[in-house]
Amino acid sequence: MTTSRSGSTAGRRDDLIPGDVPSALAELGVEVVGDDGDNFRIRCPAHLERTGRMDRRPSCYVHVHSGQFICFSCDWAGSFARFVAYMQGTDSARANAWIAAKGTIGRALRLLKGDERHAEVEPGEPVTEAQMVLFTTPPEAARRRRGLTLEACEQFGVRWDLERRCWILPIRNAEGTLLGWQEKSKRHFRNFPDGVEKGSALFGAHVEFDGPLVMLESPLDPVRLYSVGLQGGKATFGAHVKHEQMRLAMELSDTIVLGQDNDAAGRQSRNKLYYRYRYRGAALKFWNYLDTGAKDPGEMTGMEIWDCFEASYSPLRRKLK
Ligand SMILES: [Zn+2]
Incomplete structure (x- = not known):
């Protein structure tokens, strides 16, 4: 360059x-x-x-x-x-x-746009919705690279930090209160504020859907699923799933497809969830990665996503075969 x-x-x-x-x-x-x-x-x-x-x-x-x-x-x-x-x-x-x-914009607005947003927040001090408004709609080029539609980004409240060129993924509790956000790009990853409690947050919980809920790790994955017409994706912000997140998921659907990442941590989390929650009322299935070799559903083509979703299986039934 x-x-x-x-x-x-x-x-x-x-x-x-x-x-x-x-x-x-x-x-x-x-x-x-x-x-x-x-x-x-x-x-x-x-x-x-x-x-x-x-x-x-x-x-x-x-x-x-x-x-x-x-x-x-x-x-x-x-x-x-x-x-x-x-x-x-x-x-x-x-x-x-x-x-x-x-004619320029005054210093007050500059502070609001630049400094205040990134100022360190005292522990326990809440972030505000006004901070989200200062981020922008994800630009077309960035969405195209990830295969995300504008509608999907809007449904999930996904924003974009123009300055750092990273995704802004809001972290909200079950009541919808903003707790913070995840900043994500190829070069940059951060939870804001530091130590934000994600254990009560199920990303996309407010997005309406019919049918099974697909539980995923990374918040961009449900947005990807939604972009290809599969609307039940939710994310737990990592492989580790807290009881509050699972409880919320079971409230939203009677069938949960465990779509944790296709790696050791993902499989371990998935198996643990299965054994802990299989008799708690919801039908639990495993997302089927088939022979895609993908690490997570976010890496798949639209057709692969649907094929893998439709091939989701109950682990018990598979063992009997
Ligand atoms: Zn250029």
């Missing part, structure tokens, strides 16, 4: 936020080709220089409020000041002066 004048710092702490992002873009001669409510979609202006190709399928997203941008194809990203500096062939001081002359 080349870095020339676009390779300076991704954005300084004191970079300014334009008061009116769309008109600033217009003044820079940038055409907006799409708008999902949270982001303007544009052709990446640095693409040719960075990759040797034009950005034919517009891959760059500019956040409507913060002005932060990211190209999902060439990874060019940063503050709006950085964007301005690139477009005008100038430095960040001049770019900030240009933004200031257009």
Whole structure:
């Protein structure tokens, strides 16, 4: 990846936020080709220089409020000041002066958008719904990579952190109260706040469905299932399942398909759940990985997901065969 004048710092702490992002873009001669409510979609202006190709399928997203941008194809990203500096062939001081002359968003909003959201929370201090609103709708490019539909993301309340380019997966208790969230990307994983209690949280518990409940580990997996039309997926945020999560699952359906990951920890958890809960009222089945070789259902094609789901089996019956 080349870095020339676009390779300076991704954005300084004191970079300014334009008061009116769309008109600033217009003044820079940038055409907006799409708008999902949270982001303007544009052709990446640095693409040719960075990759040797034009950005034919517009891959760059500019956040409507913060002005932060990211190209999902060439990874060019940063503050709006950085964007301005690139477009005008100038430095960040001049770019900030240009933004200031257009009118900027005050420091209070900047604090809310940047610092407050990531500020350390005292143990026991609740996170607020307002913090979720500051994240954006997951952009199309990110959803495409994981095979997730917009509707599925909205159903499960999945959000996106534009700055860190990671998924935001809300952690809610049985009553729906927000306890925190999981931040997830290939490079980054974190539960926020640190030590958030996930034992009472069944991800997607509020999403309506008919038929069996599919119990999964990672919260993106039920979103993937929903995206291919299988609506009963719920996640426990890991292989270890707490009684509260199992109790909640049994309230939601009389058939539970244990779809823990296809690895030693997943199989151990699945077997333990089976022996502990098989006479507690719900029919328990095992997700059948068949010969897919997938680690979890999130890695499967839509057809594999349905094949594996339909091949779910009762472990007892299988032993008798
Ligand atoms: Zn690009």
